[in-house]
Amino acid sequence: MVPLKDKVVLSNGLFDTTRANIEAAGATGIDLPPSDALTAHAQFGGNMELKAFDAALQKHEGKIAFVVMTVTNNTMGGQAVSLANLTAVSERCKAKRIPLVLDACRFAENAFRIWQDEPGGHQRSLEDTAKAMFALADIFTMSAKKDAIVNMGGLLGVRDAQLAEKIRVELIRTEGFVTYGGLAGRDLDAMAQGLHEVLDEHYLEYRFAAADYLASALESDGLPVVRPAAAHAVYIDAGAALSHLSEDELPGQSLACALYLAGGIRSCEIGNLMFGSGSHRRQLVRLALPRRVYTQSHIDYVGAVGKDVAKVRRALPAMKVVTEPPNLRHFSAALAPVTPFPHFVDD
DSSP: OOOOTTOEEEESOOOHHHHHHHHHTTOEEEEOOOTTTTTSOOTTTTSOOHHHHHHHHHHTTTTEEEEEEESSBGGGTTBOOOHHHHHHHHHHHHHHTOOEEEEOTTHHHHHHHHHHHSTTGGGSOHHHHHHHHHHTOSEEEEETTTTTOOSSOEEEEESOHHHHHHHHHHHHHHTOOTTTTTOOHHHHHHHHHHHHHTTOHHHHHHHHHHHHHHHHHHHHTTOOBOSSOOSSEEEEEHHHHTTTSOGGGOHHHHHHHHHHHHHOOOOEEESHHHHOTTOOOOOEEEEEOOTTTOOHHHHHHHHHHHHHHHHTGGGOOOEEEEEOOSSOGGGTOEEEESSOOOGGGGO
């Protein structure tokens, strides 16, 4: 494996824990999404910006440890990556002998978008579309709690036989034997089944429809969302909704707290709390939709709570960090509102 100290990792958008591990190993993670990824409402807003990627390949030549393509692109509103864009990135990596890593935890959702929306997508089956994505990568990682529809576990795949052997040795030392990696047999069986079921086009069609329904409800009540809506979540543009707050006043966290106080809705800020002051990202709130859990009435309830919060969004307070760990602070930091929340959320 290539040592990561003083190296660079390029990506369309690194997941928060992926970035933390890269930085803990001494490398620098650089995201290169389209500049208008969250505002253009394009079909494939999760793409790598190829001009910026080409410039970064030249600027950091000799220092790039690997490239990560996250599908779908979680930090960019869960938007999909086109097969054409993934192919272009793969070709550039092969030409420069740089490993391409596919962060594939939502591969089926991404494959469905390609299959449905990319020109020529229906020329292959949904399963073959997914295979085409994996064929472009040298390595893939996958949190199976997403598109394998299981409670725990994950997958790691590599093409290089020598690297695979090194990983096996390390796995035995740290997790368990290579046939189970610390997982129970029932979890492995469920994962194998889930990887088949997740590529059912009707299942994915329903997932996208539910998310789109919620996105439309929130929009109609005055909460702007990232479009097209992802299947696994709806992303509210908290910075736009709470425009009276600056990025460092954490509008995403304020909105997330309001949703919880108003109706017990749990959500996740993806903004300056997650990525730090001065990150200059859009301030998002992710409303994740667990697989095979919510009914129509649940979705309607979330929309109703969103409507209540939207009515007082201009009165939602700035948030301040009280205590925080040295990294991944959004998991365990303590925060407090600078001024009280509107009265209705205290009932």
